Amino acid sequence: MSEVVLRRVTSSGSASNLVSIARKDGTPKKKKRVLVLLTGGTMAMQANGNGLLEPVAGYLAKCMRAMPELRDAKMPGYEVLEYSPLLDSADMGPTDWSTIAKDVATHHDLFDGFVVILGTDTMAYCASALSFMLEDLAKPVVLTGSMVPFAEAYSDARHNLVLSLIFAAGVSQQPPTPPEVCIFFHDRLIRGCRASKVDALGLAAFDSPRFPPLATVGVCVKDTFADNGLAWTGRILAPMLNMETGIVVLRLVPGFDDSALLACFECPTLKAVVVELYGTGTAPSRRKGLVDALTAAKQRDLVVVATTQCQVGGVKIDVYAVGQALQDAGVISAGDMTTEAAATKLAYLFGKFPDKPGTVRTLFAVSLRGELSDPGKYTRPFFEAH
Structure with a gap:
């Protein structure tokens, strides 16, 4: 296991750290690889000394290393880029969406898919924004999070994370996941620009009430990729990073x-x-x-x-x-x-x-x-x- 500290200069000129925690287990190079962008949210939270939840640096990556299901031979390899500071989604906006889009573009040719972990409250806005910003996307980008932190025994984080990695890599679907921005939550893969948060307390927090899910998960995966999935345009990814705020x-x-x-x-x-x-x-x-x-x-x-x-x-x-x-x-x-x-x-x-x-x-x-x-x-x- 190796750790590499990357530094990025923000638009204000200050430096912010990204920690890359890579899973290197000797698997063949042909194994699918997914880049996980951890921006914050409930999934990465632990209770502090006052019993209040807050994101903790390095905690989610530690949990992932301990998950036996992620070491299964059928699962893709992964790397994690952990943003610093980790943010509550209520604090995220166009500048943060641009950072995510830029990171996807930078690593676009190095991975088979992307998982973005963030808080749920503005996830639908982020997913919609990234759908437009990532012009000519050729790989799946799956946003996910959890309603209950990893630290809790009954957390939904493990399920959401495992399925998001599977869909991002397209390791078990034929045809594979289409190259678009999606949200996976609970049991549905939803087009990002069709999603809304519909439940503040339930585990099925997201829905796509005006468009069918791209896939539903039960004992098996039922997908509508052939009928509803977007196709790659054939052009090179060119992210549009300047979002109007007026x-x-x-x-x-x-x-x-x-x-x-x-x-x-x-x-x-x-x-x-x-x-x-x-x-x-x-x-x-x-x-x-x-x-x-x-x-x-x-x-x-x-x-x-x-x-x-x-x-x-x-x-x-x-x-x-x-x-x-x-x-x-x-x-x-x-x-x-x-x-x-x-x-x-x-x-x-x-x-x-x-x-x-x-x-x-x-x-x-x-x-x-x-x-x-x-x-x-x-x-x-x-x-x-x-």
Whole structure:
């Protein structure tokens, strides 16, 4: 067992440590290899002197070395890059996502797949962001974590970690795991830009309510790779690391203050707004202030997109008269994209085209990483007839 300390200079110019803990057990070179990027989260936590959970450097790698299932001949080899400091996912944002994307790109040709371990609270946002940032990805990137730390006897960490390594390496599937960003949690492999955290306390914390799982795990693995998996584009991986942060998400509630919405739209650094509407994209038809605020946003050339507050289905704002008024005010539909996907897609597109809101609007309506379905797949026949 060897340890190598790597140093990276951050954007602020300070140095941060990465510890690489490599499993070297004399296995043949043809054995699949997975790079594990440990950013933090519950999986790497232990209770401190006050009984409170906190991430502990080196702890997860120590647990992995002691796991007999990871020494099974059918399992891939692995290396662990442990970030310093280890972060709670609530503290992670675009800068941290860029670090992960950069590390995947740096090691892309050296490994057969990647596992990213992080906290669950913002995992769906990170997965969506990485889906867009890792352009022309040719290897699986599987995000995972746990609801219960390794330190607990009943932890879900072992199961999630073992299955994530299997899917990242593609060692037991035919066809192998597609080259896209996914989340594995509990018993499902989910497309990263289709995932949402749906349970704060249950072990099945993540779901993909608007798109089928890429695989489910029981006694055997049932996958939909052939029907639903993405294919490699054939181009060289070129990560897009500059994510726009001038994005906000607003959830519409009955009786909201129109003037507060207008004040938000007047923010000088704002580039785009995601508005979570009711149902298929309805809003109060008697609230002239709402339309006035959206019209003011249009005049500022802000990109305003509409998602639904419902877990299943999507937005089709041209069905009702109020939806037509929203369209006239410049609102565009997010279809059946999750809020996480819509927000990070806007951040990605504005990162690529910072001064081209028209280009952003055009590309937002195009499915780039399987984040968007054809409307016919999520609307009832009623809508198709109107």
